[in-house]
Amino acid sequence: MSDFEPKIMTFLCNWCSYAGADLAGVSRIQYPPNTRVIRVPCSGRVDPLFILKCLQDGYDGVLVSGCHPGDCHYISGNYVARRKFAVLKKALEFMGMEPDRVQFSWVSAGEGEKFSQVISKVTETVKALGPAKKLVKRIGR
Amino acid sequence: MSGKLKIKGDPNDSIRGFLRHLLESGKIDGVFALGKTGKGLNYLLVTDKEKVDELYPLFPFMPENAANLLSRLTFSGPLPGKIAVVIKPCELRAFVELVKREQASRDNLVFISPVCGGVLDFVQYKNDALEKSVPGYMKSFAKRENAENIRPTCRACEYFIPINADITVIPAEEACEFYLNTDKAGEITKGAPGDLSDGELDEAAFEPLMGSRKAEKEKLFEELKLEDYGIKGLVEVFGKCLGCHGCMSVCPICYCALCAFESKDNEFTPPVFESELTKRGGLRVPPNTIFYHLGRITHMGISCVGCGMCSDVCPVDIPVSSIFLRSGDAVQKVFDYLPGKDIEEPVPLSTFIEDELTEVED
Structure with missing residues (x-):
């Protein structure tokens, strides 16, 4: 599966990570084109259901990214997001899903370089895991 | 006293x-x-x-x-x-x-x-x-x-x-x-x-x-083998689900006045049906049966007390409560939380500690 290119859904918080991605763009930093970005008001907005839905619909990995601890625009959204994420990760493990397919990371508005590194790392990890089949819906199966 | x-x-x-x-x-x-x-x-x-x-x-x-x-x-x-x-x-x-x-x-x-x-x-x-x-x-x-x-x-x-x-x-x-x-x-x-x-x-x-x-x-956990489920096991077990949502209505923890799974959010619009059908060539109608059960696990597994109501009302005998007991057990362990133990202790998902869970971050 050397030519496998994973599809990765990325939820970026409006205040830090989305701006970080923007900075990576205007700074012309290169990173893998495997991600699809959804901008959310805060990483705390990401319901575990969003992630499940992505995995069911055929995405190979999901990345949630928000402000660094203490920097949340809404004071504590990212802390709550981290707890929700920990729960989902545990539940996924018990549903026979590789926990590494979902990743959580802090990227601030000034970290264009880090954003590209995170994307490269997630893409590498998911690529190594191969296509997600465990949760993908297929009829008659 | x-x-x-x-x-x-x-x-x-x-x-x-x-x-x-x-x-x-x-x-x-x-x-x-x-x-x-x-x-x-x-x-x-x-x-x-x-x-x-x-x-x-x-x-x-x-x-x-x-x-x-x-x-x-x-x-x-x-x-x-x-x-x-x-x-x-x-x-x-x-x-x-x-x-x-x-x-x-x-x-x-x-x-x-x-x-x-x-x-x-x-x-x-x-x-x-x-x-x-x-x-x-x-x-x-x-x-x-x-x-x-x-x-x-x-x-x-x-x-x-x-x-x-x-x-x-x-x-x-x-x-x-x-x-x-x-x-x-x-x-x-x-x-x-x-x-x-x-x-x-x-x-x-x-x-x-x-x-x-x-x-x-x-x-019970041994026989359930939840770890090996994947979509195959889920389809196997929840394939019998009629979608009556009985497990949800008897669950003491499911209290939302309007459940996400009964709202319009959960309905497929014609373009979604079209794209799903193009991808897969066929769908179970109504869709999202497994999504509903997985969603309930992530939403209220943390507070599941394992009363067993959901299994008992299930008309097709899906072992819902055993599955919840197993996944709830795993999730509650993350926060060292026993539902209903202390009335002063907040529900884990409504609070946080600043310095914790660094293992889930990359």
């Missing part, structure tokens, strides 16, 4: 006498407990002392998780009078969870809860065989063993000794023991019939029951 009250008579007789006394002396204004309505057993709220005779408060059966009902009674504020509530330990834990989630009020309620040998399953109820099963059940309970015909999750339940109850009851054939855990309990039992003495609940006496419960839990 600690103390022990011994009242003669079979479990239901002795507790009826106790409740009647409380009503007569005006120490409480009402009783919320299981009672007979025709052939059925349901929860009743009784204020007339004559009606206490219709109650079967310690009957080993759960027609609905009482936490749900108490939440309906106390959602908009505490009840005006003092109510004695006789419910099972898991119902009490679920109620505490609901209080934490601001769906109920604990004020004015006195909780009386038995050391629970489990509840008889709905199969017995449907066949009118509850009464017949009780003697055998009591015999097993007296030997501190798991009875027959109880719910699978009851067999695997380690929290049969009530947490947070004002009064703990040990049901027995001849005489029941009432342990008074709080000052509130001490106050209302003053002058009650029976022998009052000092004494505390001896938890070590229930070691044999705890041993078999632990073994059953291990066996």
Whole structure:
């Protein structure tokens, strides 16, 4: 599966990570084109259901990214997001899903370089895991 | 406050006498407990002392998780009078969870809860065989063993000794023991019939029951093999699901007025149907059956008390509650959290510690 290119859904918080991605763009930093970005008001907005839905619909990995601890625009959204994420990760493990397919990371508005590194790392990890089949819906199966 | 009250008579007789006394002396204004309505057993709220005779408060059966009902009674504020509530330990834990989630009020309620040998399953109820099963059940309970015909999750339940109850009851054939855990309990039992003495609940006496419960839990998890599910296992198990959402409506923790899975958000619009069909060539209608169950696990697994209502109401016998017990167990361990243990402790997902869980970050 050397030519496998994973599809990765990325939820970026409006205040830090989305701006970080923007900075990576205007700074012309290169990173893998495997991600699809959804901008959310805060990483705390990401319901575990969003992630499940992505995995069911055929995405190979999901990345949630928000402000660094203490920097949340809404004071504590990212802390709550981290707890929700920990729960989902545990539940996924018990549903026979590789926990590494979902990743959580802090990227601030000034970290264009880090954003590209995170994307490269997630893409590498998911690529190594191969296509997600465990949760993908297929009829008659 | 600690103390022990011994009242003669079979479990239901002795507790009826106790409740009647409380009503007569005006120490409480009402009783919320299981009672007979025709052939059925349901929860009743009784204020007339004559009606206490219709109650079967310690009957080993759960027609609905009482936490749900108490939440309906106390959602908009505490009840005006003092109510004695006789419910099972898991119902009490679920109620505490609901209080934490601001769906109920604990004020004015006195909780009386038995050391629970489990509840008889709905199969017995449907066949009118509850009464017949009780003697055998009591015999097993007296030997501190798991009875027959109880719910699978009851067999695997380690929290049969009530947490947070004002009064703990040990049901027995001849005489029941009432342990008074709080000052509130001490106050209302003053002058009650029976022998009052000092004494505390001896938890070590229930070691044999705890041993078999632990073994059953291990066996249940072993047989379930949830870790190996993947979509194949999920389709296998939930393929039978009719989508009645019965498990959701009986669940004490599922309290949302409008569930995401019953809202328009969950409906496929024509373009979504089209894109799904282009991708897969076929769909189960209505879609999202497995998504619904996975969603419920992530939404309320953290507070699941393992009462077993969901499995019992399932018309197609999907072991919903066993699956929840397993995944809930895993999720609760992350935060070292036992649902319903401490009314002051916030639900993990509503709070946070700044420096924690660094292992989930990259």
